[in-house]
């Protein structure tokens with residue numbers, strides 16, 4: 001949301017700035033060169049005929065008024081006013097390329113069909129100082145009716161006349177208009193003037209240009225928008241990356257938390273299935289394993305172990321000693337089993353072993369070994385040395401068979417062992433198999 005708001009602000013800011021620049025450009029003062037202003041051009045002169053100098057005369061030099069009157073058929077009949085735009089160095093003129101228009105207020109009385117406005121541009125590649133005509137000519141012809149009122153002439157209207165191109169016979173690139181080094185500006189009447197009186201008054205001649213061209217302003221605005229768009233995209237991208245990184249950190253933290261929870265859950269699960277006193281599986285743990293075996297229909301042999309006369313141990317040596325006996329018996333049994341055997345405390349002084357991949361006779365042999373180990377394990381306790389024995393019942397739970405049924409049969413065998421005098425192993429004889437209990 002904040003991101004959207006900022007982008008909207010940027011957009012509005014950009015539009016306002018664009019409008020301000022466009023409006024500001026209209027209000028900017030223009031570049032001006034007023035050639036008719038007093039002292040603006042120190043070097044100006046009337047063109048005269050060398051044979052007939054009286055034919056061209058100032059009427060009022062201060063106000064740029066002059067007249068031309070050729071009475072005979074002079075070969076060359078100039079009638080013009082020339083402003084020299086170069087300074088001390090005649091090869092270095094003014095850069096009129098920075099101007100766009102020329103505002104002219106010229107009054108003409110006479111029969112000439114047109115008045116010519118021309119600008120000379122000195123180009124050192126081919127112009128020669130000794131030949132004024134070698135500076136490239138740019139001109140426009142104006143009808144008297146065109147200049148009845150002050151006129152605005154685009155400098156782009158001035159073209160290089162064909163006669164000049166033919167006269168110098170230069171390569172095409174030298175004939176292109178270009179006013180970067182304008183050395184002279186002339187207003188004259190180039191036609192045959194014989195017998196007529198021509199009066200001219202140049203009231204004003206001003207060159208205008210923009211300080212900054214419109215093209216540049218538009219280019220700057222375009223660049224600004226491109227820059228703004230790039231900024232917005234970069235900003236959006238960096239915000240996206242930040243939010244992605246933040247989310248990644250959150251995911252990482254959640255992953256760590258999840259794995260911690262999994263470890264804690266595993267711990268709790270273990271605690272829930274472990275007998276606190278002996279450290280072996282409790283009844284719940286055993287039942288889970290038996291369910292898994294039953295679900296896998298792998299079959300197993302069950303061995304139930306019950307400590308003989310355990311009540312007597314408690315009564316004689318105390319409950320703590322009884323606990324110690326339970327711990328020791330659990331340790332003795334666990335120490336004599338294979339890793340694949342499942343062993344736990346079934347309840348009270350009763351333990352259960354589930355052996356996979358074991359035939360019932362082998363399980364009975366294991367039970368016999370355990371019986372001996374238990375008998376040999378004299379247990380020292382605060383109440384003195386305790387001799388313990390245990391009775392065993394062994395039964396087969398064949399693949400696909402019922403574990404509950406096997407447990408009952410193992411229990412029955414155990415009771416037979418108790419009835420037969422204890423400290424012995426009894427096998428369930430209702431269901432015997434020589435086959436291994438697992439595939």
Ligand SMILES: Nc1nc2c(ncn2[C@@H]2O[C@H](COP(=O)(O)OP(=O)(O)OP(=O)(O)O)[C@@H](O)[C@H]2O)c(=O)[nH]1
Nearest residue numbers: 306307308309310311312314319320322323348349
């Ligand atoms: N110290 C201790 N005693 C327990 C625990 N659980 C059960 N017992 C005792 O174990 C005794 C079991 O006695 P009985 O079921 O009569 O069996 P028994 O004395 O071993 O006799 P037989 O099994 O017939 O040989 C009871 O006195 C229970 O209180 C325990 O966690 N710690």
